[in-house]
Amino acid sequence: MKIGEIVSDTTALTPFGAETALSFKPFVDHLRELASQGGGRSEFYHYAVSKFEDSSALEPVRDFDVLSRWSDLLNLIHVVVTPMLYKEENHFWALSTPNPGQVFFGTDIFYEFFDSQTQSFDLDNVYRKQQISLTYKLLLERFYKIPLRIENKILYTDNSFGTTRYFTIDTDTSFLAILPLNPLPALTEEEIEAYLLTDDVKLIEQLLPLSLFKFEGFTIISISNVTAQQATVNIEEMLASHGQQNFEYRKIFQSLKSLAGEASLEFGLLPLLKVNDKAVYLYEGCSQSMIMHSAHKSGVEEETLNVLLNKYREDPKPFVFSKTTDTSDQHPFSAILRKAGMPSYALVPLYHRKQLTGVLEFYSHNADAIHPEHFSNIQPALSMLGELLYYNIDDFNLRIESIIKDQFTPIKSSVQWKFNEAAWKYLKGSKGSGLPIAPSVAFESVFPLYGAVDVRNSTVERNAAVHADIEYLLILLKSLLSSFKEIIPHVSLASIENHWNSWMPAIDSFSCSNDEAGLNRFLAVNVEPFLKEISQTNPATTEHIQKYFEEVSVSEGSAHKNRREFEASLQLINHTVSSHLDAAQKDLQESYPHYFEKFRTDGVEYDIYIGQSIRPEMAFEDFHLRTARIWQLRSMAEIARLGEKLLNGLPRKLKTTQLIFVHSNPIDISFRTDERHFDVEGAYSIRYEVIKKRIDKVQILGTKERLTQPDTIAIVYSLQSEADEYLEYIQQLQQADMLETAIEFLELERLQGVDGLKALRVRVKNLQPAAPIDRVNDFKTELYLSS
Secondary structure: OOEEEOOOOOOHOOOOOEEEEEEEEOHHHHHHHHHHOOOOOOHHHHHHHHHHHHOOOOOOOOOOOHHHHHHHHHHHHHHOOOOOOHHHHOOEEEEEEOOEEEEEEEHHHHHHHHHHOOOOOOOHHHHHHHHHHHHHHHHHHHHHOOOOOOOOOOEEEEEEOOOEEEEEEOOOOOOEEEOOOOOOOOOOOHHHHHHHHHOOHHHOOOOOOOEEEEEEEEEEEEEOOHHHHHHHHHHHHHHHHHOOOOOOOOHHHHHHHHOOOOOOOOOEEEEEEEEEEEOOOOOOOOOOOOOHHHHHHHHHHHHHHHHHHHHHHHHOOEEEEOOOOOOOOOOOOHHHHHOOOOOEEEEEEEEEOOEEEEEEEEOOOOOOOOOOOHHHHHHHHHHHHHHHHHHHHHHHHHHHHHHHHHHHHHOOOHHHHHHHHHHHHHHHHHOOOOOOOOOOOOEEEEEEEEEEEEEOOOHHHHHHHHHHHHHHHHHHHHHHHHHHHOOOOOOOOOOHHOOOOOOOHHHHOOOHHHHHHHHHHHHHHHHHHHHHHHHHHHHHHHHHHHHHHOOOOOOHHHHHHHHHHHHHHHHHHHHHHHHHHHHHHHHHHHHHHEEEEEEEEOOEEEEEEOOOOHOOOOOHHHHHHHHHHHHHHHHHHHHHHHHHHHHOOOOOOOOOEEEEEEEEEEEEEEEEEEOOOEEOOHHOOOOOOOOHHHOOEEEEEEOOOOOOOEEEEEEEEEOHHHHHHEEEEEHHHOOOOOOOEEEEEEEOOOEOEEOOOOEEEEEEOOOOOOOOOHHHHHHHHHHHHHO
């Protein structure tokens, strides 16, 4: 035990604005009361009282130097108030004056703890504010008879040893006497409730100043290490917030480090994802895993990782790896760890409801840093981490299901009811004899709307990118071969040069992918083995050859730069158009439910089917069809504007064209179970499908000009009534400053089996970002006015 004054802040001497005094009298009075009750310990209590009386220690202490002569009394207090089984060397315990932060006696470990916190720990700042709040609650309880559940514990976080440790600081005021110096003011219930509801000391300080009281006695401070409990609570709280966007694994790993009690340890989590009961590796989903991050960084193939994960799933056991031993070389992950240069690594399998969900990794850059006690220390968190990875796997599976529904099946919400009916009929039929026949899913008399957003001259642009890359590659190869003659004059390059001489002039006439494939075979079969052999036998060439292979890399090399730029531009356009259509047609769904399906080629095509049979319980009026058609025209104008907005940011300047095909008569469609999509039914309906497939490259009659042009919307129709209707829509969008005034009336060339097609073509106006609009509501207003 140690006697010594600790004052964490000079202001702690008068923290309450009240008169305070260190006194042992409240403690001795308590001992007298216990002694008067008799019992087995009464004699001991009498003895303790006599010791204080004999030492004249009942008066308030004015001079703290006297405490050094009263060490036996202070030790006696410790004996009385602490359980006999407490071990002093492990007990953070101290006595303090009524002032928070003024300690005068305590266990050695308490003083050592305080000394270790000199840079970050201040008893006064840590809990002075709470001590004042506690004091007021004591006053309300003792003098105003307000029963309160008073708990004076605060949580303190210690980061001084590299890991986060948690301690609770408890202040016992049992031996603190509070004496009023003047008559106390009356407090109303409303005033007391206002303070208790907010715990705002300022509300009560003016009503009941602490200067009205004198505080005599001492308090007992106990500090407990609750790192394990608090770290576990932190993980539980993070688990509860796993679905939030701001979820941070870093906080979980900090808590695990606290549990382990080792500053050099780092942690990772690896969910074991499955598709069709086979392990799969998704870097996004495994980014918290050290071993997957190392494998990804070192270029380990995805298929290799999948094999390793499947192998571990077959035998999921704890695993410890050390660079200094060879005992773990047979483990699936050993090769990755050695390549990553990780000296210490361990993992334990995680389960939820007896299902393997993943692994917890812990590792260190210090050799042999992992010890058996670390496994024991983190044991309380394993079940929670297993549950967290279970949620990760569940989220992954939901994403897969969502993608299947959104991208690969046409069963949209607007027609889900029809499939539900068919499934129910199939289910009822399966209870009879024989195999049931799946009911057909069909919709009669629906109006089709077809639109196509194409990338202008995409084939020409793609061929130009291929030509530029191949030309660069062949020149690069020629330069490399020439450098060999300077380094190793005797090497024979005749065969490679002859092939080069035949390929170089041929690239101008490349017309199909087979030509490009032939060149790739020449490079893979003839050039690459030759270069690898030269590199091995002539080290002077290694640097040149390595640079060549970097240049021809598909993902990063300059020999594929133009193709990458073309594909990146195409994908960005298609993604933007597709996302816009998805969002826009959701607005249209609010007007009347319809079936929407889109297809990607070098652009985006889509079909909309709308009519009474799509939603039988909701009346379908001509108004709904007109709303859909003007929506289509407006969305095409918006897409043209989006394409122009993208242009400056595209690696290759690709522009879009917009095409609408008008078909006034309703058609029938049915679901093809073999092809998993809706198709037209009947001869007349099939004619619509034929026209739709043949108009994408149609030319204007008597010219070589394509109908579809950048910055315009082309509307193909057969009947004059269709043109008249769309002229109304065009006029409305002209008034909205979305379309130019000029309208072209065009006749189209004859297509195979199709005569008499005509078109309207109009330019999109103000090809700049447009202000957001409420599409469906705007359409309704415009149509009512035009009617």
